[in-house]
Amino acid sequence: MFDDSDYLDNVLNQPNIRKTKFTEWMKTNALYEEARELTYSDFPSKWVWHNKDKEWKLRKQRLCVGRIFYSHPGSGERFYLRMLLNIVKGPRSFEEIRTVNSVLYPTFKSACYALGLLDDDKEWHEALNHASYWASGKQLRELFATMLIFCEVADPYKLWISNWKLLSEDILQRERRILRYNDLHLSDSQLQDYALCDIERLLNKNARSLREFETMPYPNTLLLSQSSNRLLQEELDYDRVVLAEEHIKLLKGLNYEQRKIYDAVIGSVIEKKGGVFFVYGHGGTGKTYLWRTLICRLRSEGKIVIAVASSGIAALLLPGGRTAHSRFQILINITDSSTCGIKQGSQLANLMARTDLIIWDEAPMTHRNCFEAVDRSLRDILRFSDPQSEEKPFGGKTIVLGGDFRQILPVVSKGRREEIVEASVNRSSLWKYCTIFTLTKNMRLEQNPDDNAAKEFAEWILKIGEGELDDSEGEALIKIPSDLLIPHGTHPINDIVDAIYPELQTKYTDAKYLEDRAILAPTNDAVQDINDYIIDLINEGEETYLSADSICKAASNIQDQELMYPVEFLNSLKFPGIPNHKLRLKVGIPIMLLRNLNQSAGLCNGTRLLVTQLSKWVLEAKIISGTHVGHKVFIP
Structure with missing residues (x-):
């Protein structure tokens, strides 16, 4: 472990740096026969690690339970190695970990597959097949990319080779239209290249690549190179004429306070003076309206605006918005000396260098360390083109922060009041450079003065x-106040539903009717009760989806655990943020995403959608919130 500020040579020259618990475990297996009877997770029960000497020694007393660090299923080979370490006993090298029945497999994943630790991909094949009846080739490629990222596909190559014709069925017509050549013919390998190129771009938007999936083919690099900097193209690929027209309409609606901020920010961008601005205003004062006006003005002139927010739901309100953590690659466990994961010379670094304005909404709910990490990274990226940028906040870029300190402040785990205050952005060393503007007029009320x-x-x-x-x-x-409360009756859920969704049975097909209404509930149990009640009211065909609950096949003592935890018990467990075992859906009902699937397409945690088609393995839904309203998407 080392800090960002540590000198690299000193880190690399530490004594015994190449000796770890893991490598010395394999060495101990080579030296002692009795050590080879244990898996890595069981090893601490009979051996003890001496950190000073960097070696394992036989345990003389007491019992210790081993624990392997968690690895996310999306982390690739690291996850599959962790699975094997619960199964394989006494390996003396990495090669022996990948050896199953005397056969050396090229990857940890293929070794897991040979041991039967991974399920087959039948449901993913079926999902693509079912979706093909409704979806275009472009939508199927988006679905395929979602599967690769989130669905733990056991054999990506087989999934690709079995379905590539479905995934590329629109490629030929698209290229004929682009090239204006109706007699164009493409071979199978060319069609695959174009489809793989699209999938690679989709994966890149989620910081992933086809190269991470060892069996997947990679597209022709010439096709990829034609797009140059993908991130830069995305930020420049806006209809300037439409944005210019929208800017004129929005500009007319600015009040005096908003116009003052608008002029200051635009002046800073045009004159390249840089600067940090904070727009302080409670809900309804028109912060989002101001952001849209700034974005339309600058993007209509071919300038680059990075629009981010501290939460996914807020990011959906900004044109081209992303969460700050995903756009700047901010670390989750951040310290006072951290930097962002933006590498010098990368596409993201080049995008930051070309950026004219950064808008960061909901800033008060972000830890000050995040702003300081972005500041350090931008200074580092820009110092090669402008040595003086190291002395300027955020490398001399114009950045606009917005929000309301009366709302959510940074969350500090088990933190006291003073620790939460200390984590706020106005306690950062950058705050002294900040020009503060205040919005006080509630624009929502001015639009409806008689309400x-x-x-x-x-x-x-x-x-x-x-x-x-x-x-x-x-x-x-x-x-x-009593007027905000629903009077208590004999059936409280019925009262709530009648108050929020009057005439539901005749109006539930109206998307606008559903967009404007939602019931917020404090617990998952309350959500379940209300959902079940409303679903029963809707006269449509119902699909019930059941979770595939089982004990992980790589767990230690799996036979005992399967007896202790039968499937019926696993099905009864309920967790926050995860749907219950049984999920009931009908066409026409609104649903909400619980994770970020594709932020560039508006699919964030909190996105609301309307179910339009249901099949056993995939559902089609239309987005009804955010900046991509009306788009249809497919969710496995």
């Missing part, structure tokens, strides 16, 4: 944020 109920609610919610409803310094009891 007294909305005005009273806005004032009440603002007083909560200001702490004016109670005199106490810390926690306080807040009385909710």
Whole structure:
């Protein structure tokens, strides 16, 4: 382990740096026959690690349970190696770990497959086949990329070779249209190259590549090189005429406060002065409207605007928006000296160098270390083109932060009040460079001046944020006005549904009706009860999806665990953020994503969609929230 600020040569020259618990375990297996009776996870039960001497020695007393560090299924070979370490006993080299029945396999994944630790890919083949009845070739390629990233496909090559014709069925017509040559013919290998090229671009958007899947073919590099910097092209690939027209309309709607900020930011960008601006305003004051106006103006002129937010739902409100962590590759476990994962000379580094403006919404809910990491990375990236950029905040780029400190502050695990305050952006060393603007006019109320109920609610919610409803310094009891409460009846769920979804049975096919309504619930159990009640009201054919719950085949003592934890018990478990064992769906009902599938296509955690088709292995849905409203997507 080492810090970002450590001198690299000192790190590499540490004594015994090449000796680890893992490598010395294999060495111990080579030296002692009795050591070869144990897997890596069982090894600490009879051997003990001496960190000072960097070696394993026989345990003399007490019992210790081994624990292997967690590895995410999406981490590739590291995950499959971890699976094998729960099975293979006494290997003396990496090659022996990959050897099954005297056969040396080229990868850890193929060794897992030979041991029967991986399931087959029948459901993924079926999903592509079913989706092909509804989906275009482009949509099928997006579905295939989603499977590679999230679905733990056991044999990607077989999945590709069995379905490549479905995945490339629109390629020929697309190329004929692009080249304006109706008699164009492409061979099978050319069609595969074009389809693989599209899939590689989709994977790149999620920081992945076909090269990570050892059996998958890689497209012709000449086709890929034609696109040059993919990230740069994406940010420049906007219809400037449409954006210019939209900018004129948006500009007319700016109030005095918004126009003052607009002029300051645009002036900073045009004059390349750089600077940090913070726009402070509560909900309804028009921050998102201001962001859209700035984005349309600059993108219509061919300039690059990076629009990010601290949460996925907020990112969906920004044209071309992404979460800050995904765009800047901010580390999850971040420290005071961390930098972002942007490599010098990479496409992302070149994009940052060309960027004219960065808009960062919901800034108060982000830890100050994240801003400082982005600052250090931008200074480092830009110092080669402009040596003076090292002395400027964010390397001399213009950056606009926005949000409301009365809302969510940074989450500090088990942190006290002072620790949360210390983690806020206004405690950062960058805050002294910040020019602060304040938005005070509630634009939503000005659009509906006669709506007294909305005005009273806005004032009440603002007083909560200001702490004016109670005199106490810390926690306080807040009385909710009676007009915001649904009167208690004999059937509370029925009362809630009737209040939020009046005339549901006749209007549920109206997408606009569903877009404008949602019921928020505090627990998963409440969500389940409300969902079941509403689904029963809708007269449509129902599909029920069941989770495939089982004990991991790579777990130690799997025979005992299968007896202790039968499938019925696993099916009864409920976890936050994960659907229950039984998922009931009908065509026409709204659903919400619980993970980021494809941010560039608007598929983020929190995206709402409307179910349009259901099959056993895949569902088709239409996006009804964010910037991609109306787009149809396929989810395995």
